[in-house]
Amino acid sequence: MGKLEQLxxxxxxxxxxxxxxxxxxxxxxxEKLFKVAEEALKSLSARYASEISxxxxxxxxxxxxxxxxxxxxIAKQLGEDVRRYWNAAWTLHVEGFHEGKLDASYVxxxxxxxxxxxxxxxxxxx
Numbered sequence: 001m002g003k004l005e006q007l008x009x010x011x012x013x014x015x016x017x018x019x020x021x022x023x024x025x026x027x028x029x030x031e032k033l034f035k036v037a038e039e040a041l042k043s044l045s046a047r048y049a050s051e052i053s054x055x056x057x058x059x060x061x062x063x064x065x066x067x068x069x070x071x072x073x074i075a076k077q078l079g080e081d082v083r084r085y086w087n088a089a090w091t092l093h094v095e096g097f098h099e100g101k102l103d104a105s106y107v108x109x110x111x112x113x114x115x116x117x118x119x120x121x122x123x124x125x126x
Contacts, residue, residue, distance in 0.1 A: 013032045027100050036114050
C-alpha cells in the first residue's frame with residue numbers, strides 16, 4: 001500500500017472513530033484511532049525511517065517492535081510530539097481496545113493527538 005492510500009485509509013478510520021465516540025463506543029473508537037496512528041506512522045516511516053519500513057516490507061508485516069522503533073526514529077527528526085502521539089495511540093490500543101478500560105470521554109480527549117499525527121503525515125506527503 002502506498003503512502004497516499006495509507007493516509008486515505010487513516011482519514012477513513014478517523015471518521016469511523018469519531019462516529020464510535022458519538023455512539024459512546026470507546027472500545028471501537030480506541031481501535032480506530034490506533035489504526036489512524038498506525039497508518040500515519042507507516043506513511044512517515046517510508047521517508048524518515050526507511051530502514052525500518054524496509055524491514056517491515058521484508059517481513060511482510062509490521063511488528064510492535066518495528067512500530068515503536070519507527071516512532072522513535074521519526075521523533076528524532078520531526079520532534080518529540082511524534083512519540084507522544086504514538087504513545088497515546090498505543091494506550092488507546094491496549095487499555096481502550098484490548099482491555100476495554102477507557103471510557104468514551106477519555107478516548108475523545110485523545111483524538112486531537114491522533115489527528116495531529118495524521119496531519120503531520122499528510123503535510124510530509126507533499
